[in-house]
Amino acid sequence: PRVEDSSTNTVNHRSAAYLVINTKQQLLALKDIILTGEMCKVTDGAKKSITTSKGRVSAVDAHRMHDYFNLMTLPGIIYLNSINWDFHKIWLCIRYGNYLSTAWEGDYGGYMWVYTSMYFITDMAAVTIWPQCVKSPETIQIHHIVSLISMYLVHIHPQYLWFMGANLFVEINTWFLIVRRIMHKDDEVKTQLKLSWSILPGFISFCFYATWIFGRSFLLPFLWWMCFREWAEFYEAKGSIFNIVLPPLTMQTCVTLMCFKWTYDLFTGKYKAWRSGANAKMEKGL
Numbered sequence: 001p002r003v004e005d006s007s008t009n010t011v012n013h014r015s016a017a018y019l020v021i022n023t024k025q026q027l028l029a030l031k032d033i034i035l036t037g038e039m040c041k042v043t044d045g046a047k048k049s050i051t052t053s054k055g056r057v058s059a060v061d062a063h064r065m066h067d068y069f070n071l072m073t074l075p076g077i078i079y080l081n082s083i084n085w086d087f088h089k090i091w092l093c094i095r096y097g098n099y100l101s102t103a104w105e106g107d108y109g110g111y112m113w114v115y116t117s118m119y120f121i122t123d124m125a126a127v128t129i130w131p132q133c134v135k136s137p138e139t140i141q142i143h144h145i146v147s148l149i150s151m152y153l154v155h156i157h158p159q160y161l162w163f164m165g166a167n168l169f170v171e172i173n174t175w176f177l178i179v180r181r182i183m184h185k186d187d188e189v190k191t192q193l194k195l196s197w198s199i200l201p202g203f204i205s206f207c208f209y210a211t212w213i214f215g216r217s218f219l220l221p222f223l224w225w226m227c228f229r230e231w232a233e234f235y236e237a238k239g240s241i242f243n244i245v246l247p248p249l250t251m252q253t254c255v256t257l258m259c260f261k262w263t264y265d266l267f268t269g270k271y272k273a274w275r276s277g278a279n280a281k282m283e284k285g286l
Helices: 007-034 060-084 089-097 109-129 136-156 159-169 171-185 187-196 200-238 246-274
Strands: 049-052 057-060
Touching: 060 089, 060 109, 060 159, 060 171, 109 136, 109 159, 136 159, 136 246, 159 200, 159 246, 171 200, 200 246
Parallel strands: none
Antiparallel strands: 049 057
């Protein structure tokens, strides 16, 4: 018969309880700052603490709370997006080169649009009011502004809602990126995970790199090409480069180039770290 190790079970239960309690505390702290906070400013120089109406909050804590906020809200985007697609038809599109729009069902597209809009507006407001909660607030702001403009264009032309949904698949990678960052940078979480789920950090890192390569290095350029092809068809039909697909094409070009830069930063950082025998720093701007 299999013998249970009571000490291991105790560690597992304590670790799970710690993660739940710690997450709850971070979210309550975030709510406190949102409800009572003022425009933040850097104080104490190297400490980079954030001054609010309730006192000082370190930039590390602000960064952590921002991560937990995204950790809790991004699954809503991922879920609402996924239920609008026929994944069997997506496979057929990849296999036979069909238009990806044929796999879009869109029964819950309106819910997805509203929820995602609220997320981007809230996150951009948080980054603007408390810029120390991320490493590169300007990059995040530009990304969110471009995304919101694109979503407004989709609101005007709802026949392109599938295009927004296809782009939102990259948020799966964003979620894994945040989980990985928490495990790498939060010493307490890192210690607890080593005690209880030693295989989890490696699994999360694998999912992070796999979804990065598929989402940001393959899917976004593929969507740019589809958008360009749509624009070219309008150009041939109307004889003008200025048509309804030009703004989405411009936005998609910006997002794709931004992801190319992030990909370059990520893998060159990893390569330099490998050459020097050190650990690569977490990605700037993510």
